Amino acid sequence: MAEEALFSSAHAALVFAFNFSGQQYDKSMMARMASGPTKEGKGLGGLDGAAQAGMIRAELDRLDPMLMHILIARVAPPAVPCDCGRNCCAGSKPNKVWVDAILFLTERALGEMSGLLSHYLLRRGIIERCFGIKHNLADLADQCGVHRDTASAHNAKLVRWLKGAPAKGRMPAVSGAEHKAWIAVGELLQQTKMIDF
DSSP states (O other), X not given: OOOOOSBSSXXXXXXXXXXXXXXXOOOOHHHHHHHOOOOSSOSOSHHHHHHHHHHHHHHHTTSOHHHHHHHHHHHSOSEEEOOOOOTTOOSEEEOHHHHHHHHHHHHHGGGGOTTSOOOHHHHHHHHHHHTTOOOOHHHHHHHHTOOHHHHHHHXXXXXXXXXXXXXXXXXXXXXXHHHHHHXXXXXXXXXXXXXXX
């Protein structure tokens, strides 16, 4: 009998790995014995969950750094809970892993900006926007002191780089870097039998 994969997709596996909290504890041995056998769940709590999250992240580390950072920016939460108790605490703080991925992609995106004078903060804002942060393009242009058409041109190039473009007229469809990243991680996780395909 073939062993069932733990996750239905690469997306599900990565979301689990980047959202698993070290504060999730498994039931004690006594509590597990008292509750009897269960067929629900996949046993991914406590140390088993931490180990599985670590194995998924280790597979992610095998990817090209750009593809890895694209996936981290897509699935890692931008902020994590903070309970420092200081007066200024808003209850959350930036997630270092997500911020590092955004910074990496902001630098890498410079290569996609040929023909344009690229403003760092505008590039970063657009990259964040591509990964779910609600930035208004006109506001970004104003904050960076550039014309809205410049911001729009930057946005078009970066969205095409990350997400690709559909076929248009005689122009064939273009596969974006994010699509390539999902294919690469899907193949890795399928080889390790962590996901179904």
